[in-house]
Amino acid sequence: MPLSLPLHSPLPNTSLFLPLSSHPPNFTLSTLPTINLHRRRRINHHHRSLTTTTTIRASVIQYDTTQQQPLLQVNDLKAKIVENGVEILHGVNLTVNQGEVHAIMGKNGSGKSTFAKVLVGHPEYEVTGGSVVFKGENLLDMEPEERSLAGLFMSFQSPVAIPGVSNDEFLVMAYNARRRKLGLPELGPLECFSYLMEKLKLVNMKPDFLNRNVNEGFSGGERKRNEILQLAVLGADLAILDEIDSGLDVDALRDVANAVNQLLTPKNSLLMITHYRRLLDLLKPTHVHVMVSYK
Numbered sequence: 001m002p003l004s005l006p007l008h009s010p011l012p013n014t015s016l017f018l019p020l021s022s023h024p025p026n027f028t029l030s031t032l033p034t035i036n037l038h039r040r041r042r043i044n045h046h047h048r049s050l051t052t053t054t055t056i057r058a059s060v061i062q063y064d065t066t067q068q069q070p071l072l073q074v075n076d077l078k079a080k081i082v083e084n085g086v087e088i089l090h091g092v093n094l095t096v097n098q099g100e101v102h103a104i105m106g107k108n109g110s111g112k113s114t115f116a117k118v119l120v121g122h123p124e125y126e127v128t129g130g131s132v133v134f135k136g137e138n139l140l141d142m143e144p145e146e147r148s149l150a151g152l153f154m155s156f157q158s159p160v161a162i163p164g165v166s167n168d169e170f171l172v173m174a175y176n177a178r179r180r181k182l183g184l185p186e187l188g189p190l191e192c193f194s195y196l197m198e199k200l201k202l203v204n205m206k207p208d209f210l211n212r213n214v215n216e217g218f219s220g221g222e223r224k225r226n227e228i229l230q231l232a233v234l235g236a237d238l239a240i241l242d243e244i245d246s247g248l249d250v251d252a253l254r255d256v257a258n259a260v261n262q263l264l265t266p267k268n269s270l271l272m273i274t275h276y277r278r279l280l281d282l283l284k285p286t287h288v289h290v291m292v293s294y295k
């Protein structure tokens with residue numbers, strides 16, 4: 001069923017653009033448009049209503065009526081750019097429960113990528129206020145690597161190359177580190193090989209990708225596909241995909257969406273940033289948030 005709200009634009013109701021000091025209790029769900037959403041097979045609800053969110057200069061206000069286990073709880077998160085001290089996030093609130101698929105949309109420069117990068121501990125940003133709880137733990141106290149080992153995964157808009165490290169070396173190293181963290185024994189070379197082959201198939205990638213250095217010489221689309229391979233291999237409780245659809249041709253987009261859909265379970269969640277409806281049609285979000293710059 002198509003969404004009735006033009007998802008690429010801010011909410012039409014200007015009364016929703018709140019002053020920065022406003023909090024969700026000022027609003028009730030009935031003041032917001034409720035949209036019938038695609039039925040998701042993995043959730044046993046025949047009908048879900050879409051929770052619409054508005055953001056003021058990167059302040060997300062969310063209306064959540066679900067009762068599932070919270071995976072990520074962001075409360076009044078504020079962050080600035082380290083280099084110039086400019087505050088980009090002015091108090092973001094967001095809750096992602098297990099089994100949910102959230103999409104963040106909004107204009108260029110509204111702070112979507114900054115928000116995602118702050119969640120994974122990107123060194124360009126400094127958190128100046130608020131809290132982030134991930135799986136019951138204070139995420140902001142963790143180093144970026146610990147966040148990843150704890151089950152947070154992010155695909156970047158422009159994933160970087162790692163010269164001199166082959167894809168399979170990287171994946172085996174990262175996967176075994178995650179297994180250790182989960183208290184599981186490391187996989188040996190043969191077990192790893194068959195595990196990686198299975199994941200390559202899921203993403204519809206050729207085995208020769210494993211021998212190439214991570215992202216070195218990869219086309220834009222290959223880099224994006226490779227990000228999903230990393231997600232498939234490492235697994236994640238919360239996967240953040242930042243514009244995974246940009247620059248992908250039709251076949252690659254379908255492969256990426258198929259793989260992501262197969263990786264989703266009622267226990268894990270997805271937070272995707274996108275400008276395009278076509279990804280929403282393929283990944284069927286349970287919640288859509290619109291980030292709006294307040295000037």
Ligand SMILES: Nc1ncnc2c1ncn2[C@@H]1O[C@H](COP(=O)(O)OP(=O)(O)OP(=O)(O)O)[C@@H](O)[C@H]1O
Pocket residue numbers: 081083088106107108109110111112113114115124
């Ligand atoms: N490291 C940085 N140095 C300087 N400015 C930055 C930095 N990171 C973010 N910004 C600025 O912060 C604002 C938000 O950027 P961000 O990339 O988060 O926006 P976005 O909503 O993801 O945009 P887009 O849709 O274009 O990807 C922009 O004005 C951007 O120029």
